[in-house]
Amino acid sequence: MNKNHEEYLLLTEKLETIEWALEGSCDDIDCDKYMYKDLLKNKYKPVLEHNFSCVKKLKVEKNAIMRLLSMKKFIKYRYKKCGVCRNLVDSLGSSYLIVSFTKLLDNNHTQWNGIGVHKMCSKKVKIPKGWKKSLL
Ligand SMILES: [Zn+2]
Ligand SMILES: [Zn+2]
Known part of the structure; x- marks a missing residue:
């Protein structure tokens, strides 16, 4: 696998995580929408509210990743028949x-x-x- 393809897969994986997070499975452990909070029940005390803290940050991250994924070198991985x-x-x-x-x-x-x-x-x-x- 060449470097561009590896980079593409890494970025799309990250993008997927962000999309899940935006849909309510946040990967920020301080967040009240943290996806594994059920496993941490007893000691878990989130300090952030997803809508007020993470969403804005996630959207900024998503835009940055989408910008990277628009680079010419990724076209052949991104567009499929x-x-x-x-x-x-x-x-x-x-x-x-x-x-x-x-x-x-x-x-x-x-x-x-x-x-x-x-x-x-x-x-x-x-x-x-x-x-x-x-x-x-
Ligand atoms: Zn969150
Ligand atoms: Zn078609």
């Missing part, structure tokens, strides 16, 4: 959707498979034989 219409789709944009399927194997394990498509194209995804559409 839509599984339906074959045109490029921005995998970090709001029009991107992963349609996923699951299949129950003989050993009772579930196999997962997903294709990235435009939101608009998602209704046209053909479900392969033997697979079921999954909500994940």
Whole structure:
């Protein structure tokens, strides 16, 4: 794997953490929306309120990461071919959707498979034989 790709994966991982945090699973241990607070029940006393402290910081961080991810060297990792219409789709944009399927194997394990498509194209995804559409 080359350096650009590694950097891209690192940034998108960070972006994902920020998005989870914005949705209410904060990774700031001082925050009342800290994602592991249930595990820390007894001694846990958050001092910050998510809406007033973290959200602003998270949005600033997200913007900074999105700016980095807009660099030319990341284009080929960021834009993927839509599984339906074959045109490029921005995998970090709001029009991107992963349609996923699951299949129950003989050993009772579930196999997962997903294709990235435009939101608009998602209704046209053909479900392969033997697979079921999954909500994940
Ligand atoms: Zn927070
Ligand atoms: Zn498409």
